[in-house]
Amino acid sequence: MTPSRQHAADAARFTELVESAPAGDWARPAPVAGWTALDVVRHLVEWPRGFLRGAGIELPALAVDADPAGAWKQHVADIQAVLDDPAGRVLSNPHTGDRPVAEAIDQFYTGDVWLHSWDLAKALGREPDLGEERCAGALTAMRPMERMLRESGQFGPAVPVADDASAQDRLMGFLGRDPAWRA
Numbered sequence: 001m002t003p004s005r006q007h008a009a010d011a012a013r014f015t016e017l018v019e020s021a022p023a024g025d026w027a028r029p030a031p032v033a034g035w036t037a038l039d040v041v042r043h044l045v046e047w048p049r050g051f052l053r054g055a056g057i058e059l060p061a062l063a064v065d066a067d068p069a070g071a072w073k074q075h076v077a078d079i080q081a082v083l084d085d086p087a088g089r090v091l092s093n094p095h096t097g098d099r100p101v102a103e104a105i106d107q108f109y110t111g112d113v114w115l116h117s118w119d120l121a122k123a124l125g126r127e128p129d130l131g132e133e134r135c136a137g138a139l140t141a142m143r144p145m146e147r148m149l150r151e152s153g154q155f156g157p158a159v160p161v162a163d164d165a166s167a168q169d170r171l172m173g174f175l176g177r178d179p180a181w182r183a
Contacts, residue, residue: 003106004083010114011076014044017120018072026068030123031181033156037123040116041068045075048109055091055101057082079105111138118172122181129168136167139174146174 026038042064049059059078062071083102091104121128142149149155156176161169169179
């Protein structure tokens, strides 16, 4: 799937969750320690906008706290526009090197939207389904980088899960989330 189409699909799933959130109930706890449902949305709106500056793309700040759903929808439209017309832009980042902007968004951001869909769904009391095949593939790709991922501080200690757990539960446990977490 192209980066543009993958983002459109993953962002649509996340948008459905955002739109289903009870109005004014963004303070619900999320499975990421210390985060709320609002923090999940804020994270996905704010960090990629700064990340894209490395490609010379300046996107205006959005008022996530005032209007999480509106900010998210604008953000998705902004990112999708970049993916639909990358215009040969290259993202330069000291941690990732130089990459075509669509490739960088796909590799570092779109997967984050996909994974954080699990967090937002759980915060909203829903059972997420990230797809067993995709979860198994992500886990296979991440296992060789476990030490680096843990040292980055972006993932907590692994949460033990049963050997026969679903690929999604194994992935979430690997990432430091308790698959049985409830708000």
